[in-house]
Amino acid sequence: MIKYEILINPKWLRKLEYDLWxxxxxPAVLKIGNNRYKISLSYRGNVIRDKKKRSYRVVFEKPFTKNGAHELHLNAEFSDISLCRNKLSLDFFDRIGVISPHSRHILLYVNGYCKGIYLEIESLDQYLLKKRNLPDGAIIYATNNRANFSLITKKNEPKKRLDQGYTLKYGNKEDMEHLRSFIAMINVLKNEDFKREIVNILDVDKYLRWLCGVVCTQNYDGFIHNYALYKNGETNLYEISPWDYDGTWGRNLHGRLLDYDYVPVTGYNTLTGRILHFPEFKSKYKEILSTILDNDFTVEVQAPIINELFEKLKPYISLDPYIESDEATLDEEKSVFFEFIRNRNAYLNSELSILI
Structure with missing residues (x-):
């Protein structure tokens, strides 16, 4: 496992600690092997900031990029006993044809003190698009649970703005105007008009693949949060990508066990509901999901991936001062993964009959 060391003046470290939010x-320095990078640093995330092991946002200053990336995230994965759910999820989305950040585990030190195992995750931004040879286009983050494609909040309160819950990562004001128009269209067009227009605004096939990923991994927050919208500059269609998927594969974001049938096969949010109203879209979703359940979301396929991830972590797990996991814990946690995949797969297959 590669070692990262952050070197930071104590006064700047105190500033981070003074206001966690x-x-x-x-300013800081990131040392990787014999290479040093001048960086800017902050804490990141929501729930994790209150934990004793926190996540970081790293921005490269000099040089301006590292391996084509200007920014990366170091996620603590504190509430995930396996430290693997986020990576396994992002890799799963990538496998089924959804644009997804790449990730790897690293061992992090800050001013000589071991902070434990972290997950380095690509930032979903214009640099990622360039690295993947994807067309340039706006990227908008769904930063809280108001990003539900609706006119009302999760608490059934009218939104003050149609773009509530969203943050522009890359683009301009016009891109946010397009998003507001998109959300308005989702909510006000009659069915026949929606069906005609949605294919001119959203890549429906890729959205359905994303929906399959959220439904399989059972990210409860994934429908109204924990995603990014990318407006492909060539097709001029919205695509959707995942991020922050630690509350998956049988546990929620706090690490508690979650019933395998907690999230329905149809998912939930306003956009999904409208798309699945139409038989041809529902039939396409059924076709994609059925293929994924047969070829990707099985114990036979995922077990070797999970085993390999766990074996890579085992030599370093005792170095993490913030978690209670050990090699035996990881081995025990495999049963949670395997049982979830087996039960979730059977449940979703049983529910395919309603997708007609």
């Missing part, structure tokens, strides 16, 4: 970046 401050997103202002502070």
């Amino acid at each position: 401050d997103d202002d970046l502070v």
Whole structure:
């Protein structure tokens, strides 16, 4: 496992600690092997900031990029006993044809103190598009649970703005205007008009693949949060990508066990509901999901991937001062993964009959 060491002036470290919710970046140095990078640093995430092991946002200053990336995330994965659910999810989305950030585990030190195992994750931004040879286009993050494609919030309160819950990562004001128009269209067009227009605004096939990924991994928040919209500059269609998927594969974001049938096969949010209203879209979703259940979301396929991830972590698990996991814990946790995949697969297959 590669070692990352952050070197930071104690006064800037105190600034980070003084206000955990401050997103202002502070200067630091990142050392990887014999290479040193001047960086800017801040804490990141929501729930994790209150934990003793926190996640970081790293922005490269000099040089401006590393391996084509200007920014990366170091996720603590504190509430995931396996430290693997996020990576396994992102890799799963990639496998089924959804644009997804790449990730790898690293061992992090700060000013000489071991902070444990972290998950390095690509930032979903214009640099990722360039690395993947994808067309340039706006990227908008769904940063809280108001990003539900609806006119009302999760608490059934009218939204003050149609773009509530969203943050522009890359693009301009016009891109947010397009998003507001998209959300309005989702909610006000009559069925026949929606069916005609949606294919001119959204890549429906890729959206259905994303929906399959959320439904299989059972990310409860994934329908109204934990995603990014990318407007492909060539097709001029929205595509959708996952991020922050630690509350998956049988546990929620707090690490508690979750029943395998907690999330329905149809998922939930306003856009999904409208798309699946139409038999041809529902039939396409059924076809894609059935293929994934047969070829990707099985114990036979995922077990070797999970085993390999766990074996890579085992030599370093005792170095993490913030978690109680050990090699035996990881071995025991495999049963949670395997039982979830087996039961979730059977449940979703049994529910395919309603997708007609």
